[in-house]
Amino acid sequence: MNDNGFGGYIRQRREELRTEDSDFSLRKVAAAIDVEPSYLSKIERGDLPPPSEKAILALAKALNENPDMLLALAGKVSTDLQQIIRKRPKLFAEVIRELKDMPDHAVLRVVREVRDGNW
Amino acid sequence: MNDNGFGGYIRQRREELRTEDSDFSLRKVAAAIDVEPSYLSKIERGDLPPPSEKAILALAKALNENPDMLLALAGKVSTDLQQIIRKRPKLFAEVIRELKDMPDHAVLRVVREVRDGNW
DNA sequence: TGTAGTGTGTCGTATACACTACACAGACCA
């Protein structure tokens, strides 16, 4: 009944880092992201759902992971991205739906064309 | 203290439609989107925050408005867009942030290039 | 054999979210 992509992922990542550096015990990481150890424990095992965006971002820093990816695993989308979309909702809705089924390389090409300013 | 872009907007829109068609009384619309009249009343006046995504989508249909725009007014982003983003978080995060400050016409040009399949 | 560190189990809580139920006052009009 419990999903647990998020919890499993961060537990694995934490234990990976822990083999090289003892600053990655559950308690240390919990302190680093400013939550109680028992809370983090339950999250890692999927006993509780993923925490707030704030805690996830702190976790991404602590574990040196990509924030957008961790948020996605938690079923969320960064509020800063949402803000960008909300400023021009029709435009961004169209873009995103248009790119939905495009292969990665095609999408990346769009990004580069835009970045290189050939417009 | 209360924002009220959303409530004000839909009230105005509803009253606009009401001048031509009496199916747009507060009670009728409330029934159409399946909420209590008092609830819709409070929302329109900004006494309560915007309703759920489900109700907003129903409202968009009832008032013949763009759903993504109404959701944005309500401070939300459609879950179907979020789902698309969450499937390839790093990719879409990059695209969206890249397009953030681009003028509409530049973004639209990208969309059209993609749609016309020159890739 | 104490003490420091490991993860975990139980219980409680504050806040927000998304509403419903019902009663009420005023306008309309038959």
Place this chain on the structure above:
DNA sequence: TGGTCTGTGTAGTGTATACGACACACTACA
């Protein structure tokens, strides 16, 4: 003047979100 609309005010409810506090058992090691 009785019924039928209109919008609105008051009060309460169920569920989800996002945690904290604290005690506990186990391991290591000095």
